[in-house]
Amino acid sequence: MKMILIGENIVKSYGLGVEKRKILDGVSIEIEEGDFVSVMGPSGSGKSTLMYALSGMEAIDEGRVVFDEGDLSELGEDQLADLRSIKMGFVFQQPTLMKNLNILDNIILPSMRHNRKNTSNITEKARELMKKVGIEDLENRDITQVSGGQLQRAGICRALMSNPKMIFGDEPTGALNSKSAQEIMNILSDINKEGTTLMLVTHDAKVAAQSERILFMKDGKILSEMRLGKFIEEDMEDRFKKVTEKIQEIGI
């Protein structure tokens, strides 16, 4: 299987002089195309920083990141921005949508940067995605007129507009009630089943239990890894138990 993402010995510090703190302390990671990886760990352990380092959002101090066979250190800022907007998709806890635009326009806005001429194709694609995630009737709504779960669905549509190879999710279900959270997880799982690689940072054992692999981080290092294999709904209870036991065992 082809590796979509390789991180080798990543070191990243924040701050200067006596304030300098190592946030990633020699992290190595390999993610196969089509994989679904969750990252768990205590608050401040470096999970989000790892995600930003792997997606080229944050420069690293040492080590190497290779995404889709390209070394990120060889790319300039503009090339990195292009890579992120074409081959990667991002879903955050709270989607950052524009208040003065309706849901549809928010979804298509980032795609206009690359494809100004073909707006009808872009709109068609956005409507197709909105249908897929069940918000097709909300395109004219203001972002203040929809629920948190609906807003997150719009965020997912926006992330999928460029058919990215990989989706990075930083607590994508963190702000949602458990029903909406599971609905978002079902959407993300379906996207993964269709071949998109998925990496999620989460505090939620139920979310992590639905992934194929879990990386457990502490103090800027990957402490251990759990391989759960492809998610099967019937195994949820077992998987959840395994994850919670591991969390207790390693004390995170």
Ligand SMILES: Nc1ncnc2c1ncn2[C@@H]1O[C@H](COP(=O)(O)OP(=O)(O)OP(=O)(O)O)[C@@H](O)[C@H]1O
């Ligand atoms: N831009 C920054 N400048 C300085 N320090 C930062 C910066 N971003 C993150 N940090 C610090 O790095 C550490 C790791 O942050 P990070 O967000 O990666 O942790 P996390 O494991 O994702 O935590 P959480 O679960 O709370 O989101 C924290 O102590 C944080 O305060």
